[in-house]
Amino acid sequence: MWALRRTSIRLTLRNQALNRASCVKLIPNTFAEEEYEDAVPHHGRFLSTGHAFHRINQKFTVSSRQLSSQADSSSKKEDDDEDIDDNDGVEIEDHLTEPDSDGGDDDDGGKIHDELDLSDTESDPAEEEKTSRRAKSRSELFKAILSAPGLSVDSALNKWVEKGKELTRQDITLALINLRKRKMYGRALQVLDWLESNKKLEFTEKEYASKLDLIAKMRGLQKAEQYLTHVPDSFKGELLYRTLLANYASLNNLGKTEATFNKMRELGFPISPFACNQLLILYKKIDKKKIADVLLMMEKENVKPSPFTYKILIDVKGLSNDMEGMSQIVETMKAEGVELDHQTQAALARHYASAGLTEKTEAILKEIEGENLKENMWVCPTLLRLYAILGRADDVERIWKVCESKPRVEDCLAAVEAWGRLKKIEEAEAVFEMMSNKWKLTAKNYSVLLKIYVRHKMLIKGKDLIKKMGDSGCVIGPLTWDAVVSLYVQAGEVEKADAVLQKALQQGKMKPMFNTYMTIMEQYARRGDVHNAEKIFYRLRQANYASRITPFHALAQAYKNAKLPAYGIRERMKADNIFPNKALAHQLAQLDPFKKTPVSDLLD
Structure with a gap:
């Protein structure tokens, strides 16, 4: 643990911070991300120096037994995951559709993503592989649920029971595993609802935790919190709270x-690596300053970092363009005897490629590929995506030819990307056409090609x-709406994009993504169209996307471009418990109709 702390913190943490950490006090703060960037030297590292810590407005002191922060999700900095909120997950449009493939290639056991899987669960690799093998074989119960x-x-x-078929815990578990693997959370939740209401299974903490997780994903965290109050006290153990923690963090x-x-x-x-990892996942997205505090707490409490912990830290360093720090974490992993799996290698390659370190990227890709790719086919999606990042069309074609004779859905999607x-x-398009002829595709599959059309402003092909x-x-849902809106906006047809959003709202079955609203609102802001910018702002509030700072940025920009005074924006932010960051504070100062200037002082 000391090696990890030395690697992750020593480069950027100085005496004041270490003295502060001696009693393991986590000191969150609410000052703006822009101010943080000004406070730290621009060497790409993600933790602040002692000087920067000294500049932090230390309003909050947290003991080693507690985390606290005045700022909550309402005052967080926007990031790429902002569009996920309660039951807004983009997977919803696929919950009640067919699986992503014909069933022959949907196991995750050998599948490696070229992005870090910072999901809400983690497990021992050996146990994960064992579970994956079990999940491969579809039970009759799962087939019956899938065909409904x-x-x-x-x-x-009900028909299953009427036929006198047995409902064993093993069959139920296997069916739920398969449903979760396909992200068919709606069906999985219906299964648990039926089992609980019909008393066909004696729930343990595991079943209660599983249902809590599914309720959070499908119906929102408020409903999950309500369900938690109905769980018997004897089953309110660590697993249940870990599940809630992971959903809040996600x-x-x-x-x-x-x-x-x-x-x-x-x-x-006890403090577990899992719980600490959820904090790291969260702070990685919205408050990197707190990562040091978590690592120091882990050392103080003798919590050994898991391989997943290292993956998070590697990603943090990579996203901060700190290649030296990222390499040092890898060395620490090796020194601790932690093997780099292909997922971690892929993340390293992606960050090296983004930093322009071609030789390092190629070395990792050769290691991933191995000596015989045909015996290691499951790494093909990773290789296809990474060679594309490097701009190596020849290598993409070479890898695809290996897959082409017996492709999996994941191989095809990676090739399309x-x-x-x-x-x-x-x-x-040729690869996608082959897919559509071979398998029944979901909306999520279509979205891969649709994103390409959006990126290249191909409106007609997109339509x-x-x-x-x-x-x-296919069920047309949030992902598709977002793509259509982007296509129309790029074509300069903002009003049509607005009409698409309005139709999506009228359907009422699913909630559009946060980014969909913002794509339109930002266009109105550029035009200085205050009326329509305020209209989208109101729709955001109706969709429970309130308490976010980005819409206020766009709203202030609309007033600025319209050359109108923005009365009451500060008060509206205060009502939502949002504090302006440096950039927004500057915007609002420019819009203040009562601001003092040298000329106004003379006239007064």
Whole structure:
């Protein structure tokens, strides 16, 4: 643990911070990200120096037994995951559709992503592989659930019982594993609802935790919190609170995540690597200054970092363009005897490629590929995406030819992404056409090609693809709406994009993504169209996307471009418990109709 702390902190943490850490006090703060960037030397490292810590407005002191922060999710900095909120996950449009493939290639056991899988669960690799092998074989119960219409899981289970078939815990577990693997959370939740209401399974903490997780994903965290109150006290153990913690962290809810962590400590649960990793995942997104505090707490409490911990830290360093720090974490992993799996290697390669370190990237890619790619086919998606990042069309073609004889859905999707990145649209379309002829595709599959059309401003092709989606029976949901809105905006047809959003709202089944609203609002802001910018702002509040700072930025920009005074924006922010960061404070100062100037002072 000391080696990890030395690697992750020594480069940037000086005497004041270390003295502060001697009693393991985590001192969160609410000053703006822009101010943080000004406070630290611009050498790409993610933790502040002692000088920067000295500049922090230290309003909050946290003991070694507690995390706290005045700032909650309402005052967080926007990031790429902002569009996920309660039951807004983009997977919702696929919850009640067919799996992503014909079933032959959907196991995750050998699949490696070229991005860090900072998900809400983690497990021992050996146990994960064992579970994956079990999940490969579809049980009869799972087939019965899968064949039922989306909202008729109850009837399928009733028929199962009427036929006198047995419902064993093993069959139920296997069915739920398969449903979760396909992200068919709606069906999985229906199964657990039916089992609980019909008393067909004696729930343990594991079942309660699973249902809590599914409720959070499908119905939102407020409903999950309500469900927690109905769980018998004897089953309210660490697993249940870990599940709640992970869901809060996945939605970037700083206040709730920290409060749940505090609650777990008050209840006497030991600090686990899993719980610490959830904090690291959250702070990686919205407050990197706190990462040092978590690592120091882990050392103080003798919490050994898991391989997942190292993955998070590697990603943090990579995203901060700190290649030296990232390499040192890798050395620490090796010194601690932690092997680099292909997922971690892929993350390293991606960050090296982004930093322009081609030789290092190629060395990792050769290591991933191995001597015989045909015996190691499951790494093909990783290789396709990474070679595309390097701009190596020849290598993408070479890897694809290996896959082409017996492709999996994941191979095809990666090839479509790779050709799209290389601006070879025809090749991407050819692979996608082969996919659509071979498998029944979901909306999420279509979105891969749709994103390419959006990126290259191909409005007509995008509209044709969406029509094909509808004709094939795909559920049109948040991902598709977002793509259509982007296509119209890029074509300069903001009003049509607005109309698409309005139609999506009228359907009422699913909630548009946060980014979809912002794409339109930012266009109105550029025009100085205050009326329509305020209209989108109101819709954001109706969709429960309030308490975010980005819409206020756009709103202030609309008033500025319209050359109108922005009365009351500060008061509106205060009502939402949002504090302006440096950039927004500057915007608001320019819009203040009562601001003093040298001329106004003379006239006064």
